[in-house]
Amino acid sequence: MKNATLSAKTITTNGMTKEERKVIVASSFGALLEWYDFYIYAALAGYFSSLFFPPGNATAAFLASLATFGAGFLVRPMGALFFGRMGDRLGRKRTFMVTIILMGVATVGIGLLPSYENIGIVATVSLVILRLLQGFALGGEVGGAVTYVAEHSPTSRRGLYTGCLQITAGAGLLLALAAVYSVKELVNEESFRAWGWRIPFIVSLVLLSISVFVRGKLEESPTFLRMKAAGHISKAPIRESFLVWKNLRFVLILFWIAAALGAIFGTGHFYSMFFLNQTLKLPLETVHLVLAAVLVVATPLYLFFGWLSDRLGRKPIIIMACLLAAVTIGPIFKGLTHYGNPVLEKFLETPISVEADGCKFRVFSAPVSACDKAHSYLTDKGVGFTSLPAKTPDHVVISIGEAVLTDPTPEQLSEALIKAGWPLTAEPKDINMGMLFVLMLLPVVYLTMIYGTIAAFMVELFPARIRYTSLSLPFHLGAGWIGGMLSFIVSALNVAYGDPYFGLWFPISVAGLGLLVTLIFAPETRGRSLED
Numbered sequence: 357m358k359n360a361t362l363s364a365k366t367i368t369t370n371g372m373t374k375e376e377r378k379v380i381v382a383s384s385f386g387a388l389l390e391w392y393d394f395y396i397y398a399a400l401a402g403y404f405s406s407l408f409f410p411p412g413n414a415t416a417a418f419l420a421s422l423a424t425f426g427a428g429f430l431v432r433p434m435g436a437l438f439f440g441r442m443g444d445r446l447g448r449k450r451t452f453m454v455t456i457i458l459m460g461v462a463t464v465g466i467g468l469l470p471s472y473e474n475i476g477i478v479a480t481v482s483l484v485i486l487r488l489l490q491g492f493a494l495g496g497e498v499g500g501a502v503t504y505v506a507e508h509s510p511t512s513r514r515g516l517y518t519g520c521l522q523i524t525a526g527a528g529l530l531l532a533l534a535a536v537y538s539v540k541e542l543v544n545e546e547s548f549r550a551w552g553w554r555i556p557f558i559v560s561l562v563l564l565s566i567s568v569f570v571r572g573k574l575e576e577s578p579t580f581l582r583m584k585a586a587g588h589i590s591k592a593p594i595r596e597s598f599l600v601w602k603n604l605r606f607v608l609i610l611f612w613i614a615a616a617l618g619a620i621f622g623t624g625h626f627y628s629m630f631f632l633n634q635t636l637k638l639p640l641e642t643v644h645l646v647l648a649a650v651l652v653v654a655t656p657l658y659l660f661f662g663w664l665s666d667r668l669g670r671k672p673i674i675i676m677a678c679l680l681a682a683v684t685i686g687p688i689f690k691g692l693t694h695y696g697n698p699v700l701e702k703f704l705e706t707p708i709s710v711e712a713d714g715c716k717f718r719v720f721s722a723p724v725s726a727c728d729k730a731h732s733y734l735t736d737k738g739v740g741f742t743s744l745p746a747k748t749p750d751h752v753v754i755s756i757g758e759a760v761l762t763d764p765t766p767e768q769l770s771e772a773l774i775k776a777g778w779p780l781t782a783e784p785k786d787i788n789m790g791m792l793f794v795l796m797l798l799p800v801v802y803l804t805m806i807y808g809t810i811a812a813f814m815v816e817l818f819p820a821r822i823r824y825t826s827l828s829l830p831f832h833l834g835a836g837w838i839g840g841m842l843s844f845i846v847s848a849l850n851v852a853y854g855d856p857y858f859g860l861w862f863p864i865s866v867a868g869l870g871l872l873v874t875l876i877f878a879p880e881t882r883g884r885s886l887e888d
Contacts, residue, residue, distance in 0.1 A: 378573075379508045380520045383501050386456050386567045387521055389560070391528025392535075393463035393490060396556050397428070398626055399532045399644070403553055407471045408483045427484055428491035429840020432832035435495020437594060440825035443500050444593040451824075452500035453571055455493045460564030462489035467557025495836070499828030506815040507886055512666060515882075518811035519662020525807060526655040526800070529625060533648050535559060537641075582887070593825040597818075606817050607830045609877050613674060613813075614834025616870020617806045619863035620681045621835060622842025624799030627863075630843050631689060632792070635738040635856050636697040637781045646792050654800040661808035669882045670813040671874060677805035678871035680798075685864050688795050689857060695791040697782040700738065704856070706776050708734070708741040712752040715743060726752045726763065731851065733766060737773065741854040816881035823886075838866055 397404065435455075443451040465486045472479045502518055509517040535556035543552040590596055597603055625647075632643045665673050693701045712727035730752050734741050747753065754761045754769065757776045761768060774780070810831075818826040846859030853859075 376508055376517065379505060380517060382570045382573070383452075383505050384521050384524050386452065386571050387497060387501050387524040388528050388531065389456065389460070389563045389567045391524050392531045392563070393459050393557075393560050395529040395532040396463070396535070396560075397466070397487065398529070398629075399536045399556075400553055403549060404483070407473075407549075407553075408469075408479050427840075428487040428494070429832075429836040431488045431491040432495035432836035432840070433829055435492035436499060436828035436832040437495075437825070438492070439496025440499055440597075440828040441593050443496070443503065443824035443828075444590055444822055452497055452504065453568065455496040455500065456564065456567055456571065459490055459493035459497070460560055460567075462486045462493065463557050463560040464564075465489075467554040467560070491836070491840075495828065495832050498831065499824050502811040502815055503824050503827070506812060507820075511883060511885070514816070515662040515665035515670070515809065515812040516659065517662075518815070519659045519808045522658040522662065522808050522811055523655055525621075526625075526651050526658065526804075530648060530651040530655065532556065533644050533651075537644065590821040593822045596822045597826040597829070603818065603822065603826060605877075607826060609873060610814050610817060610827065611830035611834045612870050612873040613806075613810065613878065614831045615838045616674075616678045616681070616834075616867045616874075617803070617810060618835040618837065618839030619842060619866035619870070620677065620799055620803045620806060622839040623681075623685060623863045624796070624803050627843045627846055628689075628692065628796050628799065630847065631856075632692060632696055634847075635850075636693060636700060637738060637779065638696055638787065639781075642787070642789075646789065646796055649793055650797045650800050654797060654804055657801060657804035658808035661805050662812065665809040665812060665882065669880050670809050670816075671878055671880045673805050673809045674813070674874050674878070675871060677802045677809075678867050678874060680805075681802045681867040682864055682871060684798060685867070686857070686860055688798055689860055691795045692792065693856075695788040695795065697779065698786050699777070699779040699783065703777045703779065704740055706757045707755070708739060708757075709744050709755045710734070710741050710752065710854075711744045711746050711748075711754075713746040713749070730754060730769075731854065733769060734854070735851045737778065738856060739773065739778065740856050743854055813881050815886065816884040817879075820886060 439451050439455055442454075463486075466483065469482055469486065470479055501521055505521050506514055506518050536553075539552050539555045540548055598607060629643050629647055632638045632646075633640050661673055693704075710727065710730050712725075712730060714725035715727035715731060716725070731741075731743070748762070752763055754764060754772075756772050759772050759776065761772055764772065814827040814831060815823060842863060845862050849859035849862065850856050
């Protein structure tokens with residue numbers, strides 16, 4: 357067995373051993389690739405709604421695109437169980453070699469997939485399947501990478517070293533945006549929509565080859581090797597993890613903390629982007645520019661908060677992140693409207709009502725009734741409204757301020773909205789880029805607080821023999837399901853209630869629950885041995 361204690365000759369000038377540096381670099385590069393692969397879809401969600409879904413209803417297509425994005429997160433717990441058991445039984449290194457290859461193949465597959473125009477619904481189904489494969493792979497990657505890095509880290513620097521790995525989430529999104537806009541610089545918009553969007557996916561094949569080569573040179577985790585030599589490998593890690601209360605209670609605690617992380621993650625990285633573009637009508641390029649600047653500034657904070665958790669503890673930083681998120685998410689989005697499209701903000705004060713019967717909220721199909729069509733049209737314009745029962749049977753009556761329209765055509769409705777002060781797009785002169793940057797930065801800073809800390813926290817929470825399995829499932833159920841579906845859930849609630857802010861109660865409530873669970877039930881884990 358390889359001696360886990362490295363000689364003094366391997367120590368570098370900054371106190372990190374050569375082996376530790378190799379582990380962090382190789383693990384981080386692989387994780388960066390997986391997040392890059394996963395995030396390209398988010399960067400291109402606006403395009404996918406027209407490329408891979410039935411035409412005829414922009415709102416339904418966009419929601420379906422978000423749901424497909426979220427589907428990759430929904431399958432992550434299945435990957436967590438499958439690869440978690442593999443990692444606890446066969447080893448950390450072998451397992452996350454498999455996950456990265458699976459992720460790369462699925463990503464290149466999306467880049468080669470024919471559009472809805474070419475093969476119809478088969479394109480939609482194939483896209484969903486490939487997104488599921490991506491999520492399945494990511495379900496094994498996160499738990500494997502943090503376990504592997506933490507088991508190579510000294511106790512006093514565990515938060516810092518795993519924080520290096522957590523940087524890859526923000527860096528992966530930044531790399532995805534850079535790839536998309538590098539291609540956009542080379543081709544015009546028409547060519548990009550036709551074929552240019554495929555290039556960032558296909559380029560992943562080159563990155564995959566590099567990552568497999570680098571990871572192939574790593575040694576197995578010293579903790580796992582010691583367990584194997586001592587005969588302490590778990591024969592049933594799933595049963596031990598989830599059917600023994602001593603461990604299950606920590607699984608439940610981690611789930612709620614991970615759910616709070618997912619709420620902050622989905623809000624800061626994704627929903628804010630969709631909100632600015634779809635609701636406030638800012639150009640997508642402007643939104644991506646602001647987000648890229650936010651990521652450049654915020655990404656080093658994963659390291660900072662990982663380092664800080666080695667000194668102050670994991671629990672206080674997680675508590676503060678949840679508290680700040682729960683208190684400020686609502687005001688942040690009101691502020692985005694104020695500084696991103698003040699004309700729309702003023703217009704939202706205009707009372708609008710829809711009096712009609714036969715309204716049924718639909719996500720994946722075109723609106724059927726006249727009421728559905730009116731709701732869909734107004735939502736697509738980023739307009740809030742009140743839904744009222746019909747006073748006149750078989751008719752739709754829409755009031756916009758003092759104007760009253762009976763069974764209006766889309767053209768008449770658009771004319772009435774514009775006359776009442778609704779802006780077609782955000783005026784460039786009205787956009788306060790500095791304040792948009794600050795407001796978008798805040799939730800991402802909260803994310804760096806909790807995400808930069810949680811890797812060390814959840815590794816320290818569980819015993820070595822079932823660590824991979826125990827931490828992977830609750831993390832992906834919480835962070836994956838909540839974070840991945842957040843944009844869809846918030847947008848759907850906004851449509852259902854006719855209010856562009858109503859859905860924000862979802863991330864606010866989840867962050868608040870995470871705060872309570874951490875305060876009352878979560879232990880402080882800093883300094884725990886990983887050999888138990």
